[in-house]
Amino acid sequence: MVMSETIKEARHSYLDAPYGLKSWLLTRDHKRIAMLYLISITIFFMLGGLFAAGIRLELLTPKGDIWSADLYNKMFSMHGVIMVFFFLVPSIPATLGNFFVPIMIGTKDLAFPRINLLSWYLYVIGGVIALIVLAMGGIDTGWTFYTPYSSFASNTNVTLAIVGVFVAGFSSILTGFNFIVTVHRMRAPGMTWFRLPLFVWAQYATSLVMILGTPVVAITLTLVAAERTLHLGIFDPKIGGDPVLFQHLFWFYSHPAVYIMILPGMGVISELVAAMSRKQIFGYGFVAASSLAIAILGFLVWGHHLFVSSQSIYAGMVFSIITMLVAVPSAVKTFNWAATMYKGAVSWESPTFWVVGFMGLFLIGGLTGLYLAAMGMDIALHDTYFVVAHFHYIMVGGAIMAFMGGLHFWWPKMTGRMYNEGLAKAAAVLVFVGFNFTFFPQFILGYLGMPRRYYAYPDEFQVWNVLSSAGASVLGIGYMLVFTYMMYSLFRGEPAPANPWGAKGLEWTTSSPPPTFNFDEDPIVTEPAYDYKPAGSEVIVG
Amino acid sequence: MASHDAHAHHPKQQHHFYSMEQQLEASILGMWVFLVTEVMFFGGLFMAYIVYRHMYPLAWAESSHELNVYMGGGNTVVLICSSLTMALAVRAAQIGSRKGQIVNLILTILLGSTFLVVKYFEYKAKFEHGLVPGPHFDPHELLANGTLAPIHLPQGSEIFFSLYFIMTGIHALHMVVGIALMLIILAMAWKGKFGPDYYNPVEISGLYWHFVDIVWIFLFPLLYLLGAHFSL
C-alpha cells in the first residue's frame, strides 16, 4: 500500500513531468540541470581517475618504464586539468547546490533558470574542448600552466586547453552569480539569514569566491594564450616580462579555488552532522561566519604558493601570517562538528560513515597545511610530494568524501530511490582505508625530498610509492563500488519515502523526488534550521 | 501562470518570482554581480599594468607618446555621449516613450560604431609604425620624404604595447558585444515591448554599456596621457 502510494506520487515528480530527451536538454528546472551536471561530472571524474591510475602505475617502479616521459607528463597534466576544472569546481555547487539551494530556501527555482541551463551548456562546451585537446594528444604543462613553459616551451595544444578552461570558468561564474542573487532575493517568507541551513551559507560563500576569483584566472590564461598565438608578450622574460607575475595572478584565483572545492563540502558536512545526530548544530553562528571568513581570508593568502619563487621575503611573511589565520575558522568548524555529536542521537546509517571519514581526512589535510604555511618549513616541502598529499587530503579526502556523503544523504530525495545500505557502508570504509594508504606515504616521500611531477625517481623512494599505488587500487575499487550500487539503485532501488532519515529542513518536507516546482504549496518558514525538539517524538521518519 | 493565481500576473513575470518588483531587483542585482566579475577581469590587466609601469617607468612614458591623444580623447568624448544617449534610452523606456527609446538606441549604436572605426584607424597606424609586439616589433616613423626613421624606445616598451593591444582590444570586444546587445534591444523596443511596467532588458543592457564606458575612462589617462610633457 505504502509502495503504490509512493509510486503514484513519483508520477508528479520533476523526473517524470514531461518525458523525452528534449524536455531534459531544454529544461530550466534547477533539479534537472543538477542531474545533467551530475552525469557530466561523473564522466569527467572517471576520466580523471583513469589518468590517476596511469600515474600510480608508472610510479610503481623507480625507472620510467611503462609510459614515455612525455606521455606521463601529459597524464598528470590532464589529470589535474580535468579533476580541478571539470570535476571539483563544479562538483558540489553545480549538483547538490543546484538541486538543494532553491529547495532549502523554499523557492521554486534559481533566480535565472535560463542562465543556469546556459551554465551547463558552457560546461559541456568547455568539456568537449578538453576532450578534443585530449584527442589531439593532451597538454604537458601541468594544470598550473606556468609561463614561460606554457607560452614558449610546450608544443602541445595549450591554447585550446586554455579556451576550454576559460569556457568552463564562465560556467562557474554563472552558477555563482545565480546562487548569490537567489539567496538574496528568493528566500521564502520567514526564511531569515540566520534560519538558512549551513549548506546554503557555504554555497553563498563559495559563490562569492567564484565570481571574484574566476575572472582573474580567465584573463591570466587569456594572456598566456595571447603570448602563444599573437606574440603579445606580457610574462616573457626575453622582453623584460616577469613570469612571477603570472604566478601571482594565477594563484589569486587558484588558491581561493581550493575553497570553492572544500567550502561546499564543509556545508554538506554541517547538514549531515546535524541530521545524523538529530541535533541543533553546535554554534550555528560560528559555523556560518567561519564559511565567510574562509572565503574572504582565502583571497589574502595566495602568495604562500610563491615562497621560493623569488617573491620578496617580506611579501612572503605577510602571506604566511594570513595563511595561519585561515587555520582558525577551519579549526572552529571541525570542533563545532565534533561538539554537535555530543549528546546527539547518532545514526549508524551510511551517511554517518562518510561524515566520520571526512572528519579524519579533513583534519589531516587541514593540519598539514600548517607545514606549508610556515615559510621555513616550506623550503623543504615546496613542490614535493608533501604538497601533493596535502591537497589531495583536502580535495579528495575532504571535498570528495563530503560529496559522497551528501550524495548518499540526498540520493533518496534526488532520485526517489534507496540504495544498498550495507554496500554503502563498505564503500565508505574502502575509500577511507584506500585513501589513507594512497596519500599518507606521500607526506613521507615529500619530506624525503621527492619532487612532484617526477616520472622516474631514485630507488630509495620506491617502498612508499609502492604502498601508495597499492592504496590507490583500493581507493579505485571503493569508488567503483559506489558507482555500481548507485546505478543499480537508480533503476532497481526501493522507492524512497519523503524523509528517510527523519531529518529537519525544507527539502524533507516535500515528496521524494520533489515536484517540478519543488513544493505543492509555497512554504512559510517559522522555525530556525535544525530545530530538533528533544521532548516529544516530533521527528517522523518516512 | 496567471490563470490559477488569485492576483493578476504581468505577462513578463516568470513563474518563480513573487512580483515584478522582485524580478526587476533580482535582474539588476544579477547584472551588478556580473559587472563585479568584469571588474575583476579587467583588474588582472590593470595589475599587470601597475607592476610593469613600476618596473619600467621610462618605457611607459616614452611609449605612451607614441599613442594618438586626439584619437583617444575623441573616443572618450564619443563614449561619454553614448552613455548619455543610453541613459536617455532607459529613461524613455521608464516613461513609456517608444520613439525616445528608438532614437536614443540608434544614437548609442552609431556612437559605439564610431568608437570602433576610430579604433581601427588607431590600430592601423600602430601596424604601420611597427609598434605591434612580437618578432616584427620595430618602432619607426614615416618621414615626409618617404623614408623610415627608427624610433628608439627603452626596454619594456614591447610590454607596454602588448598591454595596450590587449587592454584596448578586450575593451573593443566588449564594445562589439555591447553593440550587438543594443541591436537586440532596439528590435525589442521597435516592437514596443518595453514600458513603465517592464524595462529590465533596457536597464541591464544599459548597465553593461556604462560599465564599458567606465573602463575607457580609466584606460584613456593610463595609456594615452602619461609622461606629462606632451603638448597638443
Place this chain on the structure above:
Amino acid sequence: MSSSFPLFPPSASSVATEMDLLYLFITGVCAFFTVVVTLVVVYFTIKYKRRSPNDVGADIHGSLVLELTWTIIPLILSLIMFGWGASLFYRLSRPPSDAMEITVVGKQWMWKVQHPEGVREINELHVPLGHNVRLTLGSEDVIHDFAIPAFRVKIDVVPGKFTTMWFNATQIGTYHIFCAQYCGTKHSGMIGQVIVMTPQDYEAWLAGGRSTGSAAQNGERLFADLSCITCHKADATGRGPSLIGLYGSTVQLADGRKVVADDNYLRESIMNSQAKIVQGFQPIMPAFQTQISEENLLQLLAYLKSLKPATAAPAPAHEK
C-alpha cells in the same frame, strides 16, 4: 639512511637539524589534534548511538566559552609556527658575507655549475665541508628549481633574473640535487649530485679540474671582447660610468630614483641597458639581451664584483 622505510632525508647541512625540529614540532601539534578529535568523534558516535528510530539529540545550541577556547588556542599555536618558520626562512634567505660564490645555470634539462676558480661541471656540485657556500642561479629557458633535500634548501631558478641560496654542508657524502619546478619532458631527468668533501679534497679536486681561468678572469676577457671597456673606463673619463666599486653601492638614476647595484641591477643594466639610466649619462649603451648567454653574464658579474676601489673595501650596502 639504509632503513627500508626511510622517514627523513640525510641531514647534511647546518640548518637540517633545526628544520627537522620544526617539522617534528608541527607534527606533534598536528598529531595531537588529529588523535584527540578523531577519538572524540568516534567516542561520540558509539556513546550516543541512536537507540530508537525516533530518538532526538539534546537541546544544546552552543557555548561561547568553548568557541573562544578553540579559536584562541589554534590562533596561538599557528602564530608560533609562523614565527619559527619566518625566522628560519629569514636566516636561510641571507647568505653570510664570507660565503664562497658558486654560480649555477639551469637549462632544459641540466645544471651547469661554475666555481669561482673557473672549474666547471655539469649536474654535479662539489663543495667543501664546513664552508658557507652561496649559489647564484640563473635560467636560460623556463623556470627550474634547485633543490637539495639533504641540505633542506630550495629556490626557483627564474629566467630573466638571478636568485640566491646558501648552505653550509656538515656531512661528507653524496646527495641528490633535484629540479623541483616542472620544466618539461625530462624534468625528472634534471637531477644531479652534490658531493661534500673535506676542504683539502676540495682543493685537490679543484686543482685537478680543467679550468679556463677563474670566473672573474673570464669576465674580464668578455669585458674586453664585448668592447665594454671602450666606454666604461676605470677613471671617470669614459662615456659610461666607471664600474670600479659599483657592486653593492647605491646608484643615483636619471629619473631621480636610487637603486642598490646588486646582481639583478647589474644584470638588467647589461641585458636591457635602457631600463635604468645613471644620472649624468646618455642612454647610448646597446642592449646585450640576445648576445650574452646566462653563463657569460655570470662571469661578467664575477668580474664586476672583483673591481674594488684601490684603497678601501667596498661599503657593504646590501648588508643592512
Place this chain on the structure above:
Amino acid sequence: MSGHAPITPVRTLVTIFLTLLVFTAVTVFAAMRDFGALNTPVALLIAVTKASLVITFFMAVRYNTPLTKVVVVSGFLWLLILFGLGLNDYLTRAWIGVPGR
C-alpha cells in the same frame, strides 16, 4: 506593481554629461602640466570622479537598494586586495638586498 524606481530627470543626465566632458578636458590639460610625483594621482583622481558620476547617476545606483551599493563597493575593494597584496611583493623586492629573495 507599485513603487516604481524613481526616474532620473533629463536635466540631471545632461548636467552629468556636461560635467564628464569638462573632466575629460581637465584630465587632458592636467596631463600637459608636470606635477612631478602627483601626475598619476591627479589623473586617477579625475578618472575615479568620472567613474563615480557614471555609476551614481547614469547607472542609477543612487536609486538602487543598499545591497547593490554593497556589491559595487565590494567589487572595487577586491580589486584593491589584488593590487595591494600584489604590490606587497613588487615594492618590497629590493629590501633585503639578496637577489631573488
